[in-house]
Amino acid sequence: MxxxxxxxxxxxxxxxxxxxxxxxxxxxxxxxxxxxxxxxLMEPKEVERFLTQLSDFATMNxxxxxxxxxxxxxxxxxxxxxxxxxxxxxQVRADFIALGLSEEKASYFAEQWKVNSPTxxxxxxxxxxMINQLIDMEWKFGVTAGSSELEKVGSIFLQLKxxxxxxxxxxxxxxxxxxxxxxxxxxxxxxxxxxxxxxx
Amino acid sequence: PAALNASRFAPCQAPSRDAVRQLCQECFSSPPAxxxxxxxxxxxxxxxxxxxxxxxxxxxxxLTRHVVYRGLTRAEDIxxxxxxxxxxxLKNLLTKIILENISAWRNEAQxxxxxxxxxxDLDWRVDxxxxxxxxxxxxxxxxxxxxxxxxxxxxxxxxxxxSALTVELSKETLDTMLEGLGRIRDQLSAVANK
Numbered sequence: 001m002x003x004x005x006x007x008x009x010x011x012x013x014x015x016x017x018x019x020x021x022x023x024x025x026x027x028x029x030x031x032x033x034x035x036x037x038x039x040x041l042m043e044p045k046e047v048e049r050f051l052t053q054l055s056d057f058a059t060m061n062x063x064x065x066x067x068x069x070x071x072x073x074x075x076x077x078x079x080x081x082x083x084x085x086x087x088x089x090x091q092v093r094a095d096f097i098a099l100g101l102s103e104e105k106a107s108y109f110a111e112q113w114k115v116n117s118p119t120x121x122x123x124x125x126x127x128x129x130m131i132n133q134l135i136d137m138e139w140k141f142g143v144t145a146g147s148s149e150l151e152k153v154g155s156i157f158l159q160l161k162x163x164x165x166x167x168x169x170x171x172x173x174x175x176x177x178x179x180x181x182x183x184x185x186x187x188x189x190x191x192x193x194x195x196x197x198x199x200x
Numbered sequence: 201p202a203a204l205n206a207s208r209f210a211p212c213q214a215p216s217r218d219a220v221r222q223l224c225q226e227c228f229s230s231p232p233a234x235x236x237x238x239x240x241x242x243x244x245x246x247x248x249x250x251x252x253x254x255x256x257x258x259x260x261x262x263l264t265r266h267v268v269y270r271g272l273t274r275a276e277d278i279x280x281x282x283x284x285x286x287x288x289x290l291k292n293l294l295t296k297i298i299l300e301n302i303s304a305w306r307n308e309a310q311x312x313x314x315x316x317x318x319x320x321d322l323d324w325r326v327d328x329x330x331x332x333x334x335x336x337x338x339x340x341x342x343x344x345x346x347x348x349x350x351x352x353x354x355x356x357x358x359x360x361x362x363s364a365l366t367v368e369l370s371k372e373t374l375d376t377m378l379e380g381l382g383r384i385r386d387q388l389s390a391v392a393n394k
Binding site for chain 1: 269270271273316317318319322323324325326327328329330332336337338339340341342343344345347349365366367368369371373374375377378380381382384385387388391
């Protein structure tokens with residue numbers, strides 16, 4: 001395999017097998033699957049909806065859901081990398097072909113990429129902010145005492161200290177959350193956990 | 201980062217090191233509203249006009265608070281906040297003073313009501329990437345979590361800066377984080393039930 005645009009790392013071995021499985025799909029089936037994928041790419045928090053649509057696709061086309069999920073994970077590697085690197089539709093097409101997808105299907109996917117590019121570009125801008133690793137999290141509670149803002153008297157807030165690794169450097173980030181924000185944060189993280197589990 | 205203008209420091213007479221140390225401390229501790237009176241008080245000692253003293257005091261206030269809230273701990277990170285043409289000895293002295301005071305100032309910030317940066321928004325998405333710590337590489341789901349954080353309004357003048365911090369969480373990191381968040385929730389329930 002030649003140099004890929006979407007990643008500098010070697011791809012998982014399973015990927016070429018998954019591309020061959022995709023080549024077995026009819027043009028219609030591939031088009032339907034691509035539609036489901038792009039709906040997810042455009043609204044990446046809609047994990048439950050995505051998984052439901054995958055499950056429906058599997059049932060309708062008499063494919064097992066487990067292998068389908070693995071195939072989908074392999075496909076998604078490309079858009080993930082493409083968003084981080086701001087790739088063009090031609091580069092996306094070239095990468096899929098390099099991975100073993102048929103020219104026809106690779107071109108179709110790339111065409112959808114182009115059509116959806118305004119939203120995808122916006123997502124790409126959000127992604128090009130540097131991504132850091134979370135190393136540790138500490139916290140403290142604080143209580144606001146009397147201040148000139150009456151409604152703040154006696155309210156508890158949370159001070160989080162996030163230890164982040166930026167490249168090779170460690171940095172501490174301090175952030176304050178109100179209690180409602182904390183409960184919302186907890187709820188969202190539980191949603192994330194469910195989402196990650198359904199992808200495994 | 202706080203914009204430092206070298207010219208804010210130039211017109212002032214070089215006071216003693218102890219005076220500089222004391223000034224940094226006072227500028228850090230002072231709430232923004234008290235910076236005016238502080239500037240007026242130090243004018244004679246610096247042989248500076250009131251406008252210059254005000255600028256100096258604001259600059260030191262912003263600089264010291266910025267260092268504390270960002271959790272900067274290394275000399276290089278503090279030195280890099282100064283503009284290129286800044287007076288070398290003064291830059292080194294200020295950096296030294298700041299480093300000496302950082303943990304005391306952080307405790308002061310947390311103990312008092314100086315507000316830390318605040319969370320304004322939280323967003324996330326699932327990302328699929330190649331996991332490179334297993335023997336056979338696999339496509340695994342991770343979470344990209346983005347915090348939108350607003351700096352202390354007092355630090356930024358009238359236009360608070362909102363910065364975005366994106367972290368990647370593996371399933372394991374997420375589980376650990378959820379454990380921590382669960383403990384926080386339990387502590388809150390314990391307080392509520394007292």
